[in-house]
Amino acid sequence: MTHENRTGRAFGFATQQLHAGGAPADGINARATPIYLSAGFVFDDFEQARDRFGGAEDGFTYTRIGNPTNSSVERRLAALEGGTGAILVGSGQAAVSVAILGLLQAGDHLVSASSIYEGSRGLFLDNFSRLGITTDFVADANDALAWELAITPATRALFVESIPNPKNDLVDIALVAEVAHRHGIPLIVDNTFATPYLLRPLQHGADIVVHSASKFLAGHGSVLGGAVVSGDGFDWSAATSGVAHFPHLTEPTRSLGGRSFVERFGAEAFLVYARDVVTARFGPTPSPINAFLIQQGIETLSLRVDRQSANALAIAEWLEAQPDIESVDYSGLPSNPFHALAQHYLPRGQGSVFSFTLRGGAAAAEQFINAVELFTRMTHLGDVRSLIIHPASTTHAWRSEQQLRDAGIWPGLIRLSVGVEDLPDLLADLQHALDVVRASAPAPAVADLVSEAR
Ligand SMILES: Cc1ncc(COP(=O)(O)O)c(C=O)c1O
Incomplete structure (x- = not known):
């Protein structure tokens, strides 16, 4: 040809x-x-x-x-x-x-x-x-x-x-x-x-x-x-x-x-x-x-990657707006330090594998990952299905604590590989997992509530 x-x-x-x-x-x-x-x-x-x-x-x-x-x-x-x-x-x-x-x-x-x-x-x-x-x-x-x-x-x-x-x-x-x-x-x-x-x-x-x-x-x-x-x-x-x-x-x-x-x-x-x-x-x-x-x-690469990138961007935006989430590492977000490079190198879409960090640390990450029902708990990525994993305890477990810190792989960091499912279903699954984390978060101390009220 x-x-x-x-x-x-x-x-x-x-x-x-x-x-x-x-x-x-x-x-x-x-x-x-x-x-x-x-x-x-x-x-x-x-x-x-x-x-x-x-x-x-x-x-x-x-x-x-x-x-x-x-x-x-x-x-x-x-x-x-x-x-x-x-x-x-x-x-x-x-x-x-x-x-x-x-x-x-x-x-x-x-x-x-x-x-x-x-x-x-x-x-x-x-x-x-x-x-x-x-x-x-x-x-x-x-x-x-x-x-x-x-x-x-x-x-x-x-x-x-x-x-x-x-x-x-x-x-x-x-x-x-x-x-x-x-x-x-x-x-x-x-x-x-x-x-x-x-x-x-x-x-x-x-x-x-x-x-x-x-x-x-x-x-x-x-x-x-x-x-x-x-x-x-x-x-x-x-x-x-x-x-x-x-x-x-x-x-x-x-x-x-x-x-x-x-x-x-x-x-x-x-x-x-x-x-x-x-x-x-x-x-x-x-x-x-x-x-x-x-x-x-x-033969269907571009169709899947378009859809996965669009889903990932929407999920990253949604995660960024949640108070329990400390940071979202997705170069498609304008707030991301690599956004300018993304605009130059990835104008068609910024991919669909990224991480975010829960304020609640390792315990919150564990609850979150156990609570998802649609995302698959799996060490793989780029699949048509959405996948989730906790790098610090799995893929990056061989790194020392110092190396994990240097790489920004915090205890509360979770990696997603976003698939081609319907976006509302993916968001509902993540919302449910976040609700589970919120429900078990320790109640704020009375002193904190008093100072917030003031
Ligand atoms: C960026 C990257 N390169 C290479 C590999 C290794 O690929 P494989 O699992 O097909 O050996 C992986 C696996 O996750 C990867 O993420």
């Missing part, structure tokens, strides 16, 4: 989410991409087997290396993100792992915003550290100097999330990209919460986008998946004082007959390496059934 309509204008997002990337050319012409549930693919003859392995002929060999259903999702996601290509993997964690392992090796250093998903933080602190890849965190991701100070001669990537979890403390992607590029290193953006419908990080200077496709992309809470999408603007032969930053991409390699990935693939060197050398070897390939369900989800 071309990317333009008959008047020469680029197709809109809703058209692309249905059609971009085309269908597999298998001569059967099923309208929905079929699930090619096969471990491998038949070679016509000896020569074809040899040519497919040798790269002289394009085509499928074995599902761990490529599969028509998975490739169809990859083409569509690449188009939606404005990238040159994508790799579909089995989960968001696998996507972050593939991106990092495609860039960094033992002795290298990563700098990440500290406000990121706990699973990614754990991956950096507990897993990559054992492979000799160290990570430092930047507390204020919008402070260019803080990034500059954290970067060392060994730094090989910067990492941020487009809408951080759970505080919505948005990052100025162009600002971080500018710092990264000044040092000849790429910026990786986890775009799970925004999705390419709300934000395309590559257009703002990012070089690699990763996703948990388990969330909004699949959308229905039934499958896990992940994706790595690459842009085409980064120079993979970057070097400092003659030392190549990515020697695995610039040095001759046996698999390319003595040529380097940069020589052979230019701007696509990282993506080809990440696919052929990282994904194909470590093997985080998704089942084509999951790929099919992710593609089904992508």
Whole structure:
């Protein structure tokens, strides 16, 4: 499919989410991409087997290396993100792992915003550290100097999330990209919460986008998946004082007959390496059934995200007006410190995962979460159904009290992932939970009542 309509204008997002990337050319012409549930693919003859392995002929060999259903999702996601290509993997964690392992090796250093998903933080602190890849965190991701100070001669990537979890403390992607590029290193953006419908990080200077496709992309809470999408603007032969930053991409390699990935693939060197050398070897390939369900989800992405963002904004406004609520961390609210960044980066909507803090602390949060009936108590997000969780005792439980305080994850903080239900039903559920908290709040002391009366 071309990317333009008959008047020469680029197709809109809703058209692309249905059609971009085309269908597999298998001569059967099923309208929905079929699930090619096969471990491998038949070679016509000896020569074809040899040519497919040798790269002289394009085509499928074995599902761990490529599969028509998975490739169809990859083409569509690449188009939606404005990238040159994508790799579909089995989960968001696998996507972050593939991106990092495609860039960094033992002795290298990563700098990440500290406000990121706990699973990614754990991956950096507990897993990559054992492979000799160290990570430092930047507390204020919008402070260019803080990034500059954290970067060392060994730094090989910067990492941020487009809408951080759970505080919505948005990052100025162009600002971080500018710092990264000044040092000849790429910026990786986890775009799970925004999705390419709300934000395309590559257009703002990012070089690699990763996703948990388990969330909004699949959308229905039934499958896990992940994706790595690459842009085409980064120079993979970057070097400092003659030392190549990515020697695995610039040095001759046996698999390319003595040529380097940069020589052979230019701007696509990282993506080809990440696919052929990282994904194909470590093997985080998704089942084509999951790929099919992710593609089904992508086809309604904009409709769901529009509705979820509208519901979330209305709920955030309602919560902000409640006296028992101390603060609401939603960048769509004019009172939010990240509202100006939201207007620049998220003009279509500010997403639907955010937190709010009850004045009553942990006890009130517990009562509130136990009282909801429509919201589902669950550690997931981006689902069509509305979900609720208490980060301090679940997703962020491994953080020390000081780290929780530094991140603004207070005992009374609750995270919502707002779904597509009818808004009045969601508000009624939240109102009921708040009534339960109010009913059990300790009565004000007589002295307080007297001073209020005065
Ligand atoms: C921002 C973000 N990135 C990555 C992941 C990991 O995704 P998965 O659960 O698909 O491995 C999550 C999971 O919640 C997430 O919120």
